Amino acid sequence: MHEKTAKTTSSYDESLTRRAIDLAEAGRGRVSPSPLVGCVVVSNDGEIVGEGAYIFSEVTHAEIYALNEAGERARGGTAYVSLEPHAHHGRTPPCTEALIKAGIKRVVCPMEDPNPLVSGKGFQELESAGIEVVRGILKDVAEKQNEKFICWHRNRRPFVHLKSAMSVDGRVATKTGDSKWITSASARQYGQQLRYEYDAILVGADTVRADDPALTDRTGKPRDRDLLRVVLDSSLRTDPGSRVVSTAPEHPTLFVAGSEGESKAEEIRGSGAEVAVIQGGPRNVSVVLDELYTRQITSVIVEGGPSVAGSFVESGLVDKFTFFLAPKIIGGEAAPAAIGGEGPSALTEAIGLRDMTFELVGPDLMITAYPSE
Ligand SMILES: NC(=O)c1ccc[n+]([C@@H]2O[C@H](COP(=O)([O-])OP(=O)(O)OC[C@H]3O[C@@H](n4cnc5c(N)ncnc54)[C@H](OP(=O)(O)O)[C@@H]3O)[C@@H](O)[C@H]2O)c1
Known part of the structure; x- marks a missing residue:
């Protein structure tokens, strides 16, 4: 043998x-x-x-x-x-x-x-x-x-992997918000595999509103811990009829809110989801990660949208990036780009990437990279 x-x-x-x-x-x-x-x-x-x-x-x-x-x-x-x-x-x-x-x-x-x-x-x-x-x-x-285990111990926070699917011109939706689907079924399946490897998946309230996503791991592979779905929603404005809320009894779900969400917390909790009201609200992603750390979440995959991606990038709290680039051009001033936020004034302030790898997944180009130190 x-x-x-x-x-x-x-x-x-x-x-x-x-x-x-x-x-x-x-x-x-x-x-x-x-x-x-x-x-x-x-x-x-x-x-x-x-x-x-x-x-x-x-x-x-x-x-x-x-x-x-x-x-x-x-x-x-x-x-x-x-x-x-x-x-x-x-x-x-x-x-x-x-x-x-x-x-x-x-x-x-x-x-x-x-x-x-x-x-x-x-x-x-x-x-x-x-x-x-x-x-x-x-x-x-x-x-x-x-890398996840190392980050968890050395930085005392979960490892953050930002994943985004976009057109070659970096758009994640059209000007009307149409985003289903930019990338191929193969790329989406690959995305499922990534979810399998993480303790939590995180999105912003507007992605839930726009796409009504399930945010589940559908690989069918055995997991020792359920994937925790995390929604950043300061005022808990997410529709209680949304998929993420209505499936909370089957799939662990955490809403991270600010004090302005307190009045709605009981209703969301009644659905089976958890609510964490944090100091200063979820706009401060470092505090969001502290909250996840206390819950033993060692790794999180951030799947959008651009505003949330921008917050993580600007806070310097992304450990790894995966971008799927679909062979199409969306164009248009009003079509959202993958990474939101303020953005730098000078190119010297742009985030450099290292150890970049490329792979074709179906017709889409997958780029994986780490931020330069
Ligand atoms: N192609 C892709 O990979 C992909 C993935 C996901 C989404 N999308 C598309 O992206 C669009 C939605 O993206 P979006 O940028 O409008 O919204 P988003 O990032 O999903 O959500 C933004 C909202 O989340 C709340 N929030 C709480 N904490 C935040 C923080 N730290 N940083 C930023 N926002 C925070 C804010 O609302 P409160 O102030 O009320 O809390 C904010 O308005 C949709 O069109 C969706 O289809 C594409």
Whole structure:
């Protein structure tokens, strides 16, 4: 079942680290609020004897799956783990303890746990037990895989991914607000896959008014946490007959309002949706993210519309962008552009993008990028 391998070289370490990272993908969409983790155990004669991945609801950690599969053959072997093994008692006993007990002699791991409370402690414990720890191989790849988890711990707020579908001239609707659909069914299906990977989806009150969207994850894939639908609506003016309100009993829904919405809060709550009335109202997206943080929301996909997108961009609180560009031109001064807000006066103030990738999804061009530091 498992391939037999030759001696220990750095390219060999790299390929097995990659294998551990690939294994971790089994948990995508199923680990929040924990990280994606994969593990490969190689015996001292170079055979892969155990593999594992973490899925939150299964509780057992990747290292434990791999060690259990390896059994006695782990003794004297190497464990490739995509994230620093934890040294503390959480829902499970420490993985460091299990690695030590199994007689592992070497641990190869690309990155430290970003949680400041435990960061580096797992490595320390392994080294104190005489285990060689090799760090940093494929660090960038491993960090990208756990970008949501890293943001959550380092910035103490959810990872924010802004997604927008537009014409090649950057319009998200016509001058009359017609927006269904700009992009193809393939792009919309891809958008569903993105929703699958997030804890929450967020829109503004005018998108609910204009499109009456369901804002659900329709991939049909198993989720460990329901997708939380978040609507920013200062005065709670959303129609109680809207789809998002009427389906609140089946799909968790949170309205974020200001004090001007208090009089309507009971009616919305009566529908089964939650209402959070926050200081200063939802115009301050940093406070909105604080509210989501207290609810253990580690990641949020912002799907519009332009005003809300503008607020996030101007606050510098977007971690990742995905733009779908449809092969059509809408044009017209009054047709809304993807990102609203004030906008900068000088080009030097424009937001630079890095690590841009392009992919055709059906007839549409998907651009994914990160804001430059
Ligand atoms: N192509 C796409 O990808 C896409 C996606 C979504 C929407 N759309 C289109 O975009 C249009 C709606 O967009 P929109 O820009 O008019 O409205 P929007 O961004 O959906 O909602 C704006 C409203 O949300 C409320 N809000 C609360 N907190 C906010 C904040 N921090 N920042 C901004 N607004 C906040 C404000 O109302 P209060 O002051 O009352 O709270 C504001 O008027 C529709 O035509 C829709 O079809 C397109």
